[in-house]
Each structure stands twice: as C-alpha cells, then as structure tokens.
Amino acid sequence: MRPFTYAKPSQTSDASKSLKQSNSAIIAGGTNLLDLMKLDVNQPAHLIDINKIAELSQIKNNKGGLLVGALVKNSDLAHNKQVLENFPMLSQAILSGASAQVRNMASTAGNLLQRTRCYYFRNSTMPCNKRDPGSGCPAIDGYNRIHAILGTSDSCIATNPSDMAVALMALDAVIHIEGSGAKRSVPITKFYVLPGAHPEKETVLKDGEIITAVEIPQLAAAKHSRYLKIRDRKSFAFALVSVACALDVKNGVIKEARLALGGVGTIPWRCTEAEKILVGKPAKKETFKLAAEAAVKSAVTHKHNKFKVELCKRTIVKALSALENLA
Ligand SMILES: Cc1cc2nc3c(=O)[nH]c(=O)nc-3n(C[C@H](O)[C@H](O)[C@H](O)COP(=O)(O)OP(=O)(O)OC[C@H]3O[C@@H](n4cnc5c(N)ncnc54)[C@H](O)[C@@H]3O)c2cc1C
Ligand code: SF4
Structure with missing residues (x-):
C-alpha cells in the first residue's frame, strides 16, 4: 500500500472540490477500492471519504418510484419494503452478489462503479489496456472464460461485474451527478461507455463529479x-x-x-x-x-x-x- 492523504468532508460540494486534486478518489464502503489499492492496481494520492455526507444516505419515495442516495447500503436497499414489493428483481440482484458482510458495507454508487474482475486487470504485474492504456490485452489470447461476448473491442473484453447495475438497466434508472457546482442526470442506459479503443474510460463521469443518487422510476x-x-x-x-x-x-x-x-x-x-x-x-x-x-x-x-x-x-x-x- 502506498501513502495517501485522507479527508472526510460533510458537504457534497466540498467532496467535489477535493476530488479535483490530481489522482484523488472517492471512498464509500471501500470494499472494491481498498482491494485494488492493496493489489497496487489503484494508487490514489488523495482519498475523499464521503460517509459523513448525510443527504447521500437516504431512500426517498419519488413519484411512485424511489430516489436512492449514493451511500445507501446494498443490504438496506435489498430489504427496502418498496423495492421488495415493486422492484423485486433489484432486491434479488443485490442479494445474489457478494456476502452479507460485504453488502452491509457496500454502497449504491460504489456498486455501480466497481471495477472488472478480469484476472489480468487485477494483477498489476501483467499488461492491461484498462489499467495501463496502450499496454495490451492478454485476455484476448489468454484465459478468457469469464470474459464478455457482447460490446467487446480489440482493446478489451472484460465484463462489468455489477449485479445491481443489470437490474437498474432493465428498470431505466437515472443517475444523479454533482460536480464543479453543477448538477446533471444521466439515464443509466447512457452512463456506461463501451471499451472501444479506450477501456480505461468506463462511464460518462467527468473529473470532480460525484454520484449523489440513483432514481428508479415507477414501472x-x-x-x-x-x-x-x-x-x-x-x-x-x-x-x-x-x-x-x-x-x-x-x-x-x-x-x-x-x-x-x-x-x-x-x-x-x-x-x-x-x-x-x-x-x-x-x-x-x-x-x-x-x-x-x-x-x-x-x-x-x-x-x-x-x-x-x-x-x-x-x-x-x-x-x-x-x-x-x-x-
Ligand atoms: C469478495 C467479494 C465478492 C463480491 N461479489 C459480488 C457479486 O457477486 N456481485 C456484485 O455485483 N458485486 C460483488 N462484489 C462487489 C461489491 O458489490 C462492491 O465491492 C461494492 O458494491 C462496492 O461498493 P463500495 O461502496 O464498497 O465501493 P468503494 O470500494 O468505496 O468504491 C468503488 C468505486 O466507486 C467510486 N465511488 C464510490 N462512491 C462514489 C460516488 N458517490 N461518486 C463517485 N464515485 C464513487 C470509488 O472511487 C471507487 O472507484 C463483491 C465484492 C467482494 C469483495
Ligand atoms: S480484458 Fe480488459 S481488463 Fe482484462 S486484460 Fe484485457 S484490457 Fe485489461
């Protein structure tokens, strides 16, 4: 593990400002990020812990659907009464992932932004276009049993690992984002980007932007x-x-x-x-x-x-x- 600074702001705007420092990263539950730091896959110089931002932890009713704060724990969302009644596939998707202990720590936004489980990506001694752009993709001619068959490119064939994101895709969820003093919303169907020639870019999030909530419309x-x-x-x-x-x-x-x-x-x-x-x-x-x-x-x-x-x-x-x- 490499040295890093640590900040714990209580406002989204402050977190977004801190995130503008080069090589900084948000930490929520830490169940993915800390893993990758220990593996030397991620080496952030600044960690911004968002767990003190109270507004990000709420689940609100919203026009027959739900507005789920970015910090809402996977276990809380899976057991939410309205999710169980109106969006059972979302509860089933979350509960099919990880373990109870991980789900108790894991956040909504962290789940959506977790990185691929491609073995080569997680092994920092191997080349990997996603981790080290331009270094190559050993999975294409290597052991690719877990890899993708849809949306692949000549640069990357890694799968997205999130179960929750699959249910939210089917539900036409909308991602609420805040950064640089502005707010915007992006349908989840437009949030993830195909690897193409730049597999290091996985979403439309820009520098300094934070996910604040996920809207699940009535359906x-x-x-x-x-x-x-x-x-x-x-x-x-x-x-x-x-x-x-x-x-x-x-x-x-x-x-x-x-x-x-x-x-x-x-x-x-x-x-x-x-x-x-x-x-x-x-x-x-x-x-x-x-x-x-x-x-x-x-x-x-x-x-x-x-x-x-x-x-x-x-x-x-x-x-x-x-x-x-x-x-
Ligand atoms: C052993 C194990 C098994 C697992 N099995 C499954 C499985 O079967 N299915 C599955 O779907 N998942 C599985 N997971 C993954 C787990 O669901 C994720 O690790 C977890 O959801 C990540 O949430 P987190 O809050 O801990 O994210 P963190 O580790 O805190 O963050 C993950 C990423 O999201 C970014 N981030 C977090 N919050 C925000 C925000 N609000 N705005 C912008 N960026 C943000 C961080 O900077 C980081 O890049 C497993 C994990 C482990 C350890
Ligand atoms: S499939 Fe993608 S993540 Fe895996 S080694 Fe190739 S470039 Fe890296």
Missing part, C-alpha cells in the same frame, strides 16, 4: 420481475450469465417487457431488440426463445467463453418462463 411491469444469476458457486461468486427481466402480460399477451444481461457484456447489457420481439406476442416459451436468439445475435466469442452464448439463451428463457405464471 408497472417491474412488479413481475426476476433476477436469475448463473455462477460457478452457489454463493459469493460473480455471474457467468445473469438475466434481469420484467413482463407486463394481459390476457396472455406481453404488453411491456424489460430484459438486461450481466456477466456477458463489457457494460451491463440492455436487450432492446429482444424486448421489441417480446412485446405484442404471447407469453410463452416459443416467444422467449426468439427473444433469447435476438439478445445474443451480436455475440463475439473467444477461445474459452463460447459456452456463454448457449448458457445466456437458456438463462433468458428460464428467467422469462418463471414470470409467465406470475403475470
């Missing part, structure tokens, strides 16, 4: 929603494939559909084409299979992750089929 279909995660171990493991889905079905016909994937995309992956296929069709397995085909149509595989295409299709069909009877 009728979300009451009938599910998160299904497939992984190597039953607990404490990241997704090989995960599916967040919601269906609003009337008289056996799908009126509204939401579908997003985890474990397969370089960003949490929203399947808009597959959603279009679902809407207006009967809620049955044949329809779900067509949607699953569409969801992986643009998949690009590597030596060890070819299995993810079929696994992804089967997981989509299984997750949607579980909703068929609920709707």
